[in-house]
Amino acid sequence: MSSRERRKDGGIPSGVVTRLPIYLRYLTELRDQGVGRVSSAQLGEALSFTAAQIRSDLSYFGSFGQQGYGYDVDELLMHISRILGLNRTYAMVLVGAGNLGKALASYENFRKRGFEIRAIFDVDEILVGNYHACCVIQPVEELDQYLKENPTDIGIIATPGHVSQDICDVLVANNVPCIWNFSPVHLQVPDEVIVEHIHLTDSLLRLSFRLNEQRHRD
Template structure:
């Protein structure tokens, strides 16, 4: 397979970005008890071509049948599994400011198996307070916590100045996945995966679209 977007084994970023769309749309169809769906129908609902959908799915195996399409429940389960949603994840959150509070109280994640197990902050005024069922712990308890509890994902909602330090600390404690909300490009070693919510980039895309709205349709 070709190497694209700096991606070793050829799963293009566009495919990874579209999988959650497929997943959520199939979840909706399953809720409506729809039994089957064609790639054209999927495409129409999601603003993509049937060929693109077939091409995206081909990275992960062979799905559906010619002339029939896909069984909704089957494809939903397969995409869930591709996305890693066939298991539960233990999360910790570091940074209990406004953004941390917003993330901690966001129930959508918990419903999909992502559970925040502990919350840390360096503000002594927050210590011992409850947030979404967790006691806020001082940041100097983080290493001890990691030594004694399995953690799959660290959510970083600290100010930018301390984000890399916090990131290094959780990686030293064995965490292999970082979900970063701090406005800084974190450095992580090989074998650690990183996903970054970058608010400024999103706002710049919006101003780009405003300026070029005659040339863009999405």
């Protein structure tokens, strides 16, 4: 199947989407080291993937290499950047200005990539009115009105679990297409809404599971 035909059926498999940012990161590293060219075998070696998988992943989007040569690092980097949508900016709102929310708002790398936190909301009256990183913290009751006036691509939920579904509903009702969820809750959203969960505790539990795994063996 050619890449053109492949694109027609459903979406891109999630495994592919998971690996693209990994490729991007490593290619950026190579470029910063002044490496100009790389083969799928070399990429695979460095990232613990097979060469075939890397070529297969890239072929969903086009032909970026050259037989007998491999890939031009700068060129491939440019293609993957575009594929991931890095050729534009994204407007974000952050809900929840606790320790984690503040850490996210302070993280410069997001803005550098074009992901801009444009407003911060919290319930805590003590926090409201304070400047943090980019913005004044606003009362959460104003989230709905803000979203009506300001088109927003990504809503970041960094609230305690018991309010996150309510916040999510407000975001969805105002057509925010993407949710970045840091609360320990399985959010209910319509099919068309895109959600990425950062479940920190789940990740820790995967560590403790693997650490104790031998116990479950015979």
